[in-house]
Amino acid sequence: MNYKLLVDTAMLAGEIMLVSGAETFRVEDTMSRILKTSGLEKTETFVIPTGIFLTLGDTSIDNITLVKRIETRNTDLSKIYEVNNISRSLCDNTLSLNEAYEKLKIINQTKKYNITIYNICLIVGSAAFTVLLGGKWIDVFIASINGGLIALVFMLTKTTKIKSFIKNMICSIVIAFTSVAITHFFDLGIQREILISGSAMPLLPGVAITNAIRDILQGDYLSGGARAIEAFVSAATIAAGIGVGLALFSLIIGGGVL
Amino acid sequence: MIKQVIGAFIAVISIAVTFGVPKKFLIHAGTVGAVGWFVNLILSFMGFPIVSSMFFATLAVALMSHSYARILKTPVTLFLITGILPLVPGVGMYQTVYYLITNDEKLSRYYFNQTMQIAGMIALAIFIVDTIFRIFQKK
Numbered sequence: 207m208n209y210k211l212l213v214d215t216a217m218l219a220g221e222i223m224l225v226s227g228a229e230t231f232r233v234e235d236t237m238s239r240i241l242k243t244s245g246l247e248k249t250e251t252f253v254i255p256t257g258i259f260l261t262l263g264d265t266s267i268d269n270i271t272l273v274k275r276i277e278t279r280n281t282d283l284s285k286i287y288e289v290n291n292i293s294r295s296l297c298d299n300t301l302s303l304n305e306a307y308e309k310l311k312i313i314n315q316t317k318k319y320n321i322t323i324y325n326i327c328l329i330v331g332s333a334a335f336t337v338l339l340g341g342k343w344i345d346v347f348i349a350s351i352n353g354g355l356i357a358l359v360f361m362l363t364k365t366t367k368i369k370s371f372i373k374n375m376i377c378s379i380v381i382a383f384t385s386v387a388i389t390h391f392f393d394l395g396i397q398r399e400i401l402i403s404g405s406a407m408p409l410l411p412g413v414a415i416t417n418a419i420r421d422i423l424q425g426d427y428l429s430g431g432a433r434a435i436e437a438f439v440s441a442a443t444i445a446a447g448i449g450v451g452l453a454l455f456s457l458i459i460g461g462g463v464l
Numbered sequence: 465m466i467k468q469v470i471g472a473f474i475a476v477i478s479i480a481v482t483f484g485v486p487k488k489f490l491i492h493a494g495t496v497g498a499v500g501w502f503v504n505l506i507l508s509f510m511g512f513p514i515v516s517s518m519f520f521a522t523l524a525v526a527l528m529s530h531s532y533a534r535i536l537k538t539p540v541t542l543f544l545i546t547g548i549l550p551l552v553p554g555v556g557m558y559q560t561v562y563y564l565i566t567n568d569e570k571l572s573r574y575y576f577n578q579t580m581q582i583a584g585m586i587a588l589a590i591f592i593v594d595t596i597f598r599i600f601q602k603k
Contacts, residue, residue: 327479339554
């Protein structure tokens with residue numbers, strides 16, 4: 207068996223999963239399952255949200271150890287699903303190691319949905335979250351404008367190196383500002399709290415919240431704690447952005463609109 | 465209320481697309497979100513306080529997510545992450561900030577506490593369902 211390829215496969219699988227937003231224990235589990243197909247004695251994996259370590263070894267061979275630093279985070283749940291399937295079929299011996307490695311490389315490069323569908327879904331998402339919170343049709347209409355603004359901010363900042371929570375903050379400032387401006391200038395009976403919180407819902411850190419909870423339950427306090435902080439910081443920046451947007455408009459108009 | 469549940473269904477599907485959930489599971493993810501929000505609405509309508517209705521709603525979301533994950537052989541996060549989103553207390557966050565900048569510290573603190581309690585309840589419900597399914601999983 208080609209042990210070098212095996213550790214590369216395990217590492218690539220782990221990297222894709224971690225970047226795409228899998229829980230830490232799932233990444234560790236998948237990687238050690240792949241490594242265990244070698245039948246060697248030592249198969250250790252250690253994963254934290256910002257890095258992966260793995261060791262494969264036995265008395266018969268030199269130990270192989272890899273370290274991988276993970277810098278980006280790019281939520282794509284379909285990749286977790288596909289890597290999961292590949293590791294399953296690799297462990298069932300229905301897929302050879304070479305094929306698995308090639309497939310993983312393809313998965314790493316493909317994107318599930320194109321940018322137009324993504325943007326449309328942001329707009330529909332903002333609108334639908336406003337419906338869910340009990341908004342009227344006029345709220346929904348303005349929320350979809352807000353969703354469009356979110357998509358616009360994401361598109362404009364896509365090539366820049368701005369961190370995602372700063373992007374979220376910019377988005378929430380824009381949402382709050384336009385919403386409060388529209389409610390101020392047009393008397394349409396808009397429910398401002400439903401409109402603003404509904405529009406900001408797609409920005410909420412769902413992945414970080416869920417993974418923080420599940421990692422902590424698993425006993426991975428380091429990863430769980432890191433993700434809890436991530437969730438809290440994202441939520442706090444969105445809230446702060448809304449506050450800044452509201453205060454900014456009230457400042458421009460001369461106070462007293464809130 | 466039906467309008468709101470349909471809204472939840474559409475909202476969760478569109479968010480699922482931005483999170484990259486595969487096409488064949490979009491409808492499943494949507495039903496998880498819709499059922500969760502339906503439970504929350506029904507319980508609020510029956511007069512439950514918001515913290516406990518959120519708890520039971522999350523319980524429903526987590527149960528459905530785990531069942532789908534077992535049946536369809538997928539990672540549970542596919543449904544859990546997207547299904548939980550409608551329950552995340554966005555309105556509470558807004559109200560905390562709103563009353564903070566309008567200098568109403570008492571109401572701001574009230575909504576902050578409520579938001580934190582809801583977050584805690586969501587975590588608790590996920591813990592419970594995870595543990596239940598883990599009992600049956602042991603091999």
